[in-house]
Amino acid sequence: MNALENLIEGLGSALTPQNLMWVLIGVTLGTVVGILPGLGNPAAVLAVLLPLTLKLPPTTGLIMMAGLYHGAKFAGSTTAILLNIPTETSSVVLCYDGHQLARQGRAGPAMGMSAISGFIASTLGVIALTFLAPIIAKFAVAFGPPEFAALMVFGLLLVITVTGKSPIKGFISMTVGLLLSTVGVDLFSGTQRFTFGNINLFDGVEFLVLTLGMFAVAEVLVNVEQVRGKSLLTIPKGIRNLLPTMQDLKECRGAIAQGSITGFLVGSVPGGGSTIASFVAYTLQKNMSRRPEKFGKGAMEGVAAPEAANNSEVGGAMVPLLSLGLPGSASTSVMLAALLLFGIQPGPRLFETNPEIVWPVIASLYLGNFALIVLNLPMIPIWVRLLKIPYWVLYPCILVLSVVGAYSVRGSMFDIYMLIFFSALGYGFRKLSIPPTPLLMAFVLGPQAENAIRQSLILSDNDLLIFVERPISAIVLGLAAIVVVLAIYTRRKPGGRMPTKSDIDPEPLLPTEPQPRKVNTQP
């Protein structure tokens, strides 16, 4: 097929020694910079490091950019797993199982699984892109507001299924998150909601500020209660423990496959993105798994599935780019902006007129991922050893970086005040045993969910049937219904009704010895 030939040719021209060198540099820089909060999301990293790439010839510069991008994404996963700080919306889901794994001394395997499943997924993504683009494109265009709304319902279901031991507190957390997401100027009417006339709130609460407050600083506060001079997490001995085992990989086969498919499909819809892709992949995996109760306590599949989705999403997002000239998601639109700065006007014409630019770009995205594996897998032990730094050094760093990170999003002192507010809120939540993760997830999904629902109803003149009349939307809603039924059914089996207070368990605090603490007496 023409596309395949182009891909191979693209790979060939991308594989020059110079390009390879630059992509490796890009990956390293991207990872290092991406670790810093405030710069953790690929868009910010690219914005900041873009001037460097502009100095290179276009193809090389783009390839280096791909390296930067993958490095930054990996860094986002790293902070989520090691420190429970999601620096971008797509790594929020990772915090859940990834960080639990880290607490159990399996940080290395978690990070390795993240890199490996990501790599496999992006391989599958590139293959799918090469062969299936036209078909997927049709599907992508058919995805309108009702379909989105159904997808959002699916994502919100994830929030409900992870509310954990005390559903009512989980619901409170989720509702607060949804309310927070409504702050700002309403898209459809232009009216202000909960802004108190403060211009800094017109665009809503900044994701990073909320995250840094409720997850970085609050976590520090909670840990300070306990730790005195120790290091943050236990580092297991031996190389064995630093990478995922064959057993892990075997168990996660299904998760990787499912995540890849989900990520690609969701990524191919303009307006979709890695966030919702990772959410949906996680929910699907949890409900497809034979041991759903393991999720949230350190299930490898809980890392493999979302990370796979995160990575194949980029391939998927290239589909509308190929066929419509539209970016499928934030990740590709950042690349679009960069392409523009390089003087390249992307669009369907580009693929016909300048394939010698485009296919190397696609090939280089893949190369970037490859470089990531090559470079970062061996470095995982080093990253994990980061945690050996005594906490009294680490946590002032986190505090200072949180301030910088919060400020640098918009250059706004107001965001620093918000940071303080959210730090207090996060700390309060944990002391009151309210899980903070549902808040974050609901906050991320809320705007898209509300917008999609309202758009659908505008289209249908308030007719709710639109959600079932359109086939894709009906299918997704059907899937969601199945998930709900399954969830209720499995909850009913052990122990029956609502858990009592004795089950209320805040996120387990810092273990100071390698043995699991007496915290987890409840099976």
Next chain:
Amino acid sequence: MRRLDLLTGLVTTVVGALAFWDANGLAMFGDSHVPGPGFFPKILSGLLTALGLTLAGMALRERDEPAADDEAGTDEAGPTRGGRVRAFAVLVAFGVIAPLVAVVGYVPAMVLLVLVVLYGIERRRDFRSFVAALLIPVATYMLFAHAFSIPLPNGPLLPA
């Protein structure tokens, strides 16, 4: 825990009610009865209020399990009183000093923060702490303001 839950429930109820009140001006429905800007906020704040009441109610009803309060299964065994004071102190220090970034500039404020945390709270009054207090803010400043060209605030102390 029970009392804490009651408090939580009540606070939640109040917050929900306040949110509902603030959302009062927002229209519930727009043209042709599609949900307007007030639709979700009002429903959500109503839901929050209801959840708060439920939690409070549950807390009130569970008077019969006092022993469960200090079970070994929770983190009560974890943080000591001293630990909690420390954490609170860090929060207060953070809350007071971070805004100073606008007043004295980023580097001085952050140096102060690390100094207070290390000297005051962690009681590590040695040279290493001093170095850390200087190094961390300066390093991050160099990184962000110079390497990344993200301007950080300067204070009035500086020559214009």
Next chain:
Amino acid sequence: MKTTMRSLGVAAATVALVAGLSACNSTNAAGTGGTPNNVQFIVDTGPGGGSDLFAREIIKIARDEKVLTDNWPVVAKPEGGGLGAMAFLKGKPGDSNFISAFTSKWIIAGQATASAPATMADLTPIVMLADEIQVIAAPADAPFNTLTEFLAAAKANPGEMVQTGGSPNSVDNLVALEIEKTSGTKWKYLSFDDGAPRITALLRGDAQIDIGALPDFADQIEAGKLKLIGVFADKRIDGFPNVPTIAEQKVDLGEFPDHLQFRGIAGPPKMAPEAVKFYQDFFSKVTATDGWKQYLKSEGLVPEFVTGDELTTQIREFSDATKPLVAGMVKNP
């Protein structure tokens, strides 16, 4: 006691070091009246956004053509879609070191909130640089070929046709409201917060028209998926000789000018005339270059160079037209 002396010594050293370190935080020298010496270019979007790219392009061309020898950093003040930037400038009266890239969005932003911290009237307009011609796109297989035909269809099906766009405060909705008023029709406005879903809505048939800039639709038009049914301009645009203008179609725009989206440069209030002149000279050099003309062409922008009274009038006319529409729609405290 020894420890006290030691602590004092440490404290003194700290103060000295901190004061010295604060010198690291050297900021730009504040410019006063006269000619600027340390300029910052304020925009209302983050990196990669429309105004950000516009400003960066200006600086790039200026440096390539040696009109500019040093670098002017682009500073983002994205809050409130223009309000943040305007408020920032308002807080620096007379300071010639700040300029900003404004769009028609800023004028509307100031009107949409009664408690707006700043409005366009607070700023010193310097020059209008470009006009972004707005076009109306529709799916290629739509039964209407001109705006007039669309209006006829809308009249026959009141409240059913769909226009897709962004915020209801944006110019494309405001002009649509005006047309609805003068032609006695009504249709729906479907808001998306991003550009790509708007296009797919058209392609899917969920929406019938979309008003935007030509580059937004160019790819789809070439691919034969979308067509133009009208343009808001004085004369037909290059490449589309068969698409009549709004004026030719005799569609009544009421008070609305047909220049809907423009980009200009403005400075803080009370800017000194020498500073204004400095910038006008700078921009006239930049706009004379071929690089600039090419850039505008590729963006679908029409070059302009409007200063002085003509500029103030243009801004005022636009603002007068949008004011009643915005007031009628958005009820913000």
